[in-house]
Amino acid sequence: MSEEEKDLNETMEAIDPEEYKKMLQQPKEQDHSDLEDIITPIEVKSTRHLQIQQEQLEKEKAKENAAKNAHTAVNEVYDWFESLLMAVVFIVLLFTFIIRVNTVDGGSMTPTLQNGQKLVVTDLFYTPSYNDIVIIQAAKLDGGKPIVKRIIGLPGDTVMIDFEAGLVYRNGEQLPVETKEGYLFEDGHKINSYTNRNIEMLSKTEYTVPENCYFVLGDNRNGSKDSRAFSSIGFVDGNYIAGRAIFSLFPFSTFGTV
Numbered sequence: 001m002s003e004e005e006k007d008l009n010e011t012m013e014a015i016d017p018e019e020y021k022k023m024l025q026q027p028k029e030q031d032h033s034d035l036e037d038i039i040t041p042i043e044v045k046s047t048r049h050l051q052i053q054q055e056q057l058e059k060e061k062a063k064e065n066a067a068k069n070a071h072t073a074v075n076e077v078y079d080w081f082e083s084l085l086m087a088v089v090f091i092v093l094l095f096t097f098i099i100r101v102n103t104v105d106g107g108s109m110t111p112t113l114q115n116g117q118k119l120v121v122t123d124l125f126y127t128p129s130y131n132d133i134v135i136i137q138a139a140k141l142d143g144g145k146p147i148v149k150r151i152i153g154l155p156g157d158t159v160m161i162d163f164e165a166g167l168v169y170r171n172g173e174q175l176p177v178e179t180k181e182g183y184l185f186e187d188g189h190k191i192n193s194y195t196n197r198n199i200e201m202l203s204k205t206e207y208t209v210p211e212n213c214y215f216v217l218g219d220n221r222n223g224s225k226d227s228r229a230f231s232s233i234g235f236v237d238g239n240y241i242a243g244r245a246i247f248s249l250f251p252f253s254t255f256g257t258v
Helices: 003-014 017-025 033-038 048-098
Strands: 099-103 118-122 133-136 147-153 158-162 167-170 177-180 183-186 189-191 213-217 241-250
Touching: 099 241, 118 133, 133 213, 147 158, 147 167
Parallel strands: none
Antiparallel strands: 099 118, 118 241, 133 147, 133 241, 147 213, 158 167, 177 183, 183 189
C-alpha cells in the first residue's frame, strides 16, 4: 500500500461515520443576503420623453438655421448693392478726373478716324509727343467745340510745308512718305493725301513753334482746318490739349487702341 492510500485511510478512520452521513444528507443552502444588497430594482421608463426632447431640439435648430440663412441672404444683397455702388462711384470718378469719351465730329482725320467715332481720351501723366492724336478744346478755337488733330511739331521745332510737292518738313528734315497696302503713310501713320492745301500758311516758309505750343494737322490733309489756319486755330497752346486719344469704343469695327 502506498503512502497516499495510508493517509486517506487514516483520515477516514478519524471521521465518525454517522456524522459523515448527516453531513451528506443536510440540504445545501446558499446565503444570498450580500447579493440582494447589491442588486437594486431597475425602474423601466418610457422613451417617449426622449423623442419629444429630440424633436424640440430639431425644431430649435431649424429655426436657428432659417434665421442664419435669412441673415446671410440680407448680407449678400447688401454686399451686392455696396459693390454696385462702389463700381458706379469708381466709373464716375474715372470718367470725371482720369478719362473722358469724345466723339469725332467731321472727316478731318480720315482715314485714321471716322465721323461719329467714339474715343477714350486721357490726360493722366500725359506729355504730348510726335504723332499723338489729341483732343483740343478752347473757347477761342474753332467756336469752342472739341477738335481732333495729330501733333506734328513740339515747342521750339521749326515747321515748313512745300505745298506744291505736298511734303512736310520738321527741323529741316522731310517727314518720310511712302505708299503701302493702298494707303499713303507719312512718318509711320496714314494720311488721306499729300499736303497741298496751304490755308493761311506760306509755302516753303519755316515757322517756329512757340513755347508751350504745338503744331497740329489733320490726317485728311486737304480737308482739315488745323494749325495752318492761323486766324482760327494756329499754334495750339498746351493748356488747350484735353488729352490723348488712346482707345476707340465705337463703331465696333474700330474697337481697339488708336
